[in-house]
Amino acid sequence: MTPEMKSMPWYNRLDLPGVTFILFLLLAASSLPALEGSGRNLDYWGNFLRFTDQFFPPDWSILGQTMEGLWETVQIAGISTFLASIFSLFLSFGAARTISPRWLVFITRMLLNIIRTIPSLLWAILAVVLVGSNSLAGVIALSFYSTGYLAKFFSEAFESADLKAQKALQSLGSSRWQAFQYGLWPNLRPVIWSHCLWMLEYNVRSASIIGYVGAGGIGLHLKLYAESAESWNKFSLVLICMLIIVTFLDFTGEKVRKSIREKLEGKI
Amino acid sequence: MIEGKNLRLRIGDRWLAQDLSFSVSKGEFIALVGSSGSGKTTLLRGVAGDIPLAGGQVITHTTTPLPIGMIHQDLQLAEGSSTLKNVLSGCLYRHSSFQTLLGFPEEEKSKAISLLQKLGLERKLHQWTSTLSRGERQRLAIARTLLAQPSILLADEPVASLDRKWAEITLGMLKEYAMAQDACVICSLHDLDQVAQFADKIIQVDPEKPEKWNVLINTPQKA
Numbered sequence: 001m002t003p004e005m006k007s008m009p010w011y012n013r014l015d016l017p018g019v020t021f022i023l024f025l026l027l028a029a030s031s032l033p034a035l036e037g038s039g040r041n042l043d044y045w046g047n048f049l050r051f052t053d054q055f056f057p058p059d060w061s062i063l064g065q066t067m068e069g070l071w072e073t074v075q076i077a078g079i080s081t082f083l084a085s086i087f088s089l090f091l092s093f094g095a096a097r098t099i100s101p102r103w104l105v106f107i108t109r110m111l112l113n114i115i116r117t118i119p120s121l122l123w124a125i126l127a128v129v130l131v132g133s134n135s136l137a138g139v140i141a142l143s144f145y146s147t148g149y150l151a152k153f154f155s156e157a158f159e160s161a162d163l164k165a166q167k168a169l170q171s172l173g174s175s176r177w178q179a180f181q182y183g184l185w186p187n188l189r190p191v192i193w194s195h196c197l198w199m200l201e202y203n204v205r206s207a208s209i210i211g212y213v214g215a216g217g218i219g220l221h222l223k224l225y226a227e228s229a230e231s232w233n234k235f236s237l238v239l240i241c242m243l244i245i246v247t248f249l250d251f252t253g254e255k256v257r258k259s260i261r262e263k264l265e266g267k268i
Numbered sequence: 269m270i271e272g273k274n275l276r277l278r279i280g281d282r283w284l285a286q287d288l289s290f291s292v293s294k295g296e297f298i299a300l301v302g303s304s305g306s307g308k309t310t311l312l313r314g315v316a317g318d319i320p321l322a323g324g325q326v327i328t329h330t331t332t333p334l335p336i337g338m339i340h341q342d343l344q345l346a347e348g349s350s351t352l353k354n355v356l357s358g359c360l361y362r363h364s365s366f367q368t369l370l371g372f373p374e375e376e377k378s379k380a381i382s383l384l385q386k387l388g389l390e391r392k393l394h395q396w397t398s399t400l401s402r403g404e405r406q407r408l409a410i411a412r413t414l415l416a417q418p419s420i421l422l423a424d425e426p427v428a429s430l431d432r433k434w435a436e437i438t439l440g441m442l443k444e445y446a447m448a449q450d451a452c453v454i455c456s457l458h459d460l461d462q463v464a465q466f467a468d469k470i471i472q473v474d475p476e477k478p479e480k481w482n483v484l485i486n487t488p489q490k491a
């Protein structure tokens with residue numbers, strides 16, 4: 001610390017990270033009552049040990065139906081990511097400042113903000129009300145939810161894309177569409193694909209939980225086992241299967257995305 | 269074929285040229301010579317119409333569909349596209365958007381591959397451009413503009429990243445292009461040996477004397 005800084009009052013030495021850190025500490029301190037719970041003595045530790053004891057050994061007899069549920073979860077995630085990618089591509093044109101007029105950008109971004117504000121579980125409840133308790137509800141819920149995020153990511157990719165190749169092709173006489181197809185899109189395609197893969201991973205996780213409100217997939221199994229007594233060993237098997245599939249998707253998705261990134265940067 | 273009349277070029281408050289006039293005929297290879305930062309790129313971009321001139325006018329006398337094509341110093345390639353597709357994108361103006369939606373005609377592909385063979389890139393046809401070296405990418409940008417076949421080809425330091433062998437092959441191709449296609453090539457160069465070997469005439473850029481660099485002289489070898 002310089003002598004000039006030492007002579008300054010403490011509040012003048014604060015920068016933005018310092019101020020926000022103090023605000024964060026104040027928020028955490030003021031949130032301490034949330035730790036009290038109901039206030040009754042429920043023997044938390046004893047409960048936890050009893051609960052985890054019932055987890056093991058997992059009940060392997062339900063492996064077949066668990067795999068079916070998981071497959072339905074992956075299907076919900078896959079089709080909703082696909083649909084959301086298509087919707088998002090169109091919406092992202094409207095949301096990109098470098099492509100669309102300001103009024104259209106404003107309207108599209110407002111729409112995307114509204115979509116993103118609603119969590120996936122709430123989308124699932126709305127979809128179940130609309131189409132009943134089945135996997136279609138899950139597809140509708142996750143398609144909407146993913147569109148809010150993917151369209152934002154895609155529009156940011158459009159805005160940050162290097163336009164030089166596109167302009168070079170236009171100066172060589174190509175049409176605007178041709179310049180987009182052969183000048184801009186090749187640079188965007190890997191980035192957009194990388195976002196889609198990330199969304200797929202995310203949706204597999206989300207699709208696992210929306211079944212809890214009736215929107216299909218493995219979540220429904222989780223709900224049934226959690227609500228019936230003596231079924232925690234079945235519940236644990238579902239969790240183990242989910243852990244394996246999510247870890248596998250995380251690992252392969254990250255590998256593929258890293259490879260795409262490095263190839264585009266010319267590192268491989 | 270191309271005339272610059274009383275061109276005035278300026279970057280901010282600094283004058284690069286105050287009264288530059290030149291005329292280039294069909295089949296000529298013109299070298300634009302001068303130190304770094306002297307205004308060669310600005311002149312080329314002004315002639316190409318990328319940036320506005322402070323005065324004067326550029327007149328082109330061409331009948332081809334693509335009057336001017338430029339090889340930029342920063343290459344301006346689609347990094348996530350293959351070498352072949354980048355070259356083929358030079359011929360887009362000859363075809364409709366519908367025709368090129370799913371690919372390119374075989375005839376164009378043959379021309380592109382032939383150019384890439386001459387420039388030593390035939391083994392990297394389907395490789396992403398981002399994975400090529402700087403020198404390879406420079407040759408690729410040249411191939412794209414040659415496939416476009418502009419009447420006036422402007423090249424901004426097209427051999428800056430090439431070794432002597434490839435620089436000579438590339439400049440030879442540009443020279444051959446000018447003669448075979450009755451085109452004119454204006455090319456900024458630093459190496460005076462290359463200038464003497466390939467250029468028909470020189471435009472000497474001198475930032476210290478913006479009022480005097482409107483000279484179009486024969487190369488020393490050919491004077």
